[in-house]
Amino acid sequence: MTSTKRDAGNGVDPRIAGGELIIDLDALKANYRALAQASHPARTAGVVKANAYGLGSDVVVPALLSEGCRDFFVAMPEEGLIVRQYADDARIFVLAGLVSEDVARLYAALDLTPVLNSLEDVAIWSDFCATIGEQRPCALHVDTGMTRLGLTVPEALALAENESRRGALNIVLVMSHLACADEPEHPLNQRQLESFQRVRDAFPHIDSSLASSAGIFLGDDFHQSLTRPGIALYIGLPDAASQKPVVTLKARVVQVRAASAGEGVSYGSAVLVRDSILAVASVGYADGYLRAGSGAGVPLRGVEAAGGGGFLHGRHVPVVGRVTMDLTIFDVTDVGVDRVQVGDQIELIGENIPIERVAKAAGTIPYEILTSLGSRYHRRIIGAA
Incomplete structure (x- = not known):
């Protein structure tokens, strides 16, 4: 069962606020439907880290749930706790990984799924699950070219071949992240896809995810079984000039x-x-x-x-x-x-x-503009929850 809590505003009096931030849930849901259609037959998650890119998890998560979204990605455990208040039956993946068994206990208590980013994470989660006598779900993040978080491809393949280590984990998702998805002709896209397919083949019958927003439009091979759009939910699809802004x-x-x-x-x-x-x-x-x-x-x-x-x-x-x-x-x-x-x-x-124009004028990207919006605006929600 899914909760439908919804905050109609942020408590800032519109008569005295310096500005107004209007969030159109109908536009948000239309974006999700378009992304889900572009991703089909893969399922489509919602990336709601950084308080749903600054727009508020309290309104964004229920709207996405109403469109059938049941997989969410956040950066930090405290973000996952907020999402869980509105999504009783969703899978909530936390990208930050683990630092200790105490943190692992926190994930389990909040019913959050950790994304394991290193062999150290793998060991912490394996030991924790052995301690409680329950193989709780986790995701495995593999670095295929971002050089940021994730097991190396050889580490992931070695884990797949080690039956005892692999058997100690309940891996429900194997994922990676594209470094240059917004440059469709960049050769790294294909190299990352090929590396990821090697890992995916080593973990059969498990969900796989490679494409975030821009990656969805690189082609069907990039979709895997789960896409995870973020910024496209909030600013719309590429070249959709007629689309109403969120x-x-x-x-x-x-x-x-x-x-x-x-x-x-x-x-x-x-x-x-x-x-x-x-x-x-x-x-x-x-x-x-x-x-x-x-x-x-x-x-x-x-x-x-x-x-x-x-x-x-x-x-x-x-x-x-x-x-x-x-x-x-x-x-x-x-x-x-x-x-x-x-x-x-x-x-x-x-x-x-358009937010793209605002970002260009400031020498940045729409992500930074959205996630920087402050709390002094009166927030007004329009459209159906």
């Missing part, structure tokens, strides 16, 4: 002021090149609106010349000067005199400002 982020205008050409704006005093109308919005890097997205002409820039920007009353409005901790200044001159008022909301992420 996340809309808006910031409240707290002051509108006129400034003359030649005046300096914000820290570092970026010089205006024209007479301007400026809107000061209640958002900054303390809210996850990254300082690296500061406006053009600022010394810290050098990745994307135009810097960041928002959307207001049908017009793009660029960031002026440096993004500060709590405030960001936008040039709203082209919106029109007297059209911008205190209390207006500038769209920072949404249909008119």
Whole structure:
């Protein structure tokens, strides 16, 4: 049986919040269905680490459960504990691995499935299961080219051949992670697939997983029996320009002021090149609106010349000067005199400002933008749970 707990918001009063974070569950569920269809006949898991990429496990997990998702991946045990509150009957895999038998006991008590990332992890889990007299499930992570976590391919093959060591484990999933899946022509993709297939063949009749979001679109061979999309759940599929965004982020205008050409704006005093109308919005890097997205002409820039920007009353409005901790200044001159008022909301992420554009302006990726979003926004949930 599955719980359906759901938080309608985060308790921040919308009348005084500096911004609003809108999460569209219908869009999220549509993304999951599209990814599941692309993965078929493999099953599709949901990666909900980092508090469901910053959107809230409390709302994301029940939505995915309603679409039939029964496998979840988190990074840390405490994240798994939160997911378990909403998913009584799901498999919850924890990617962090083990550090001691005490941690192994914690996994068992919370009904979480550890991902074993080393021979040390294998030994800890084997010894723990022997101590309690029960072979509890685990996943085996193999490094096929990421050079991060995981047993080496030779270590995994040796484990498969050692009947006593292998027999001490209840391995329910063999997995690896692609290093260059977002570059379809990269030769490492095929090399990793070939290495993983060797390991998979050594562990027959066990679920296998290789593809995360981008890997799903490399072809059927990469799907194995379980795909595990993460970022694609939250920002949509590649080249799906017409897709409705899951996340809309808006910031409240707290002051509108006129400034003359030649005046300096914000820290570092970026010089205006024209007479301007400026809107000061209640958002900054303390809210996850990254300082690296500061406006053009600022010394810290050098990745994307135009810097960041928002959307207001049908017009793009660029960031002026440096993004500060709590405030960001936008040039709203082209919106029109007297059209911008205190209390207006500038769209920072949404249909008119794709998150990919926001990330590019800050010299980063959508993952960092989502997981950086702070707690001072009023969170509003729309769509069916």
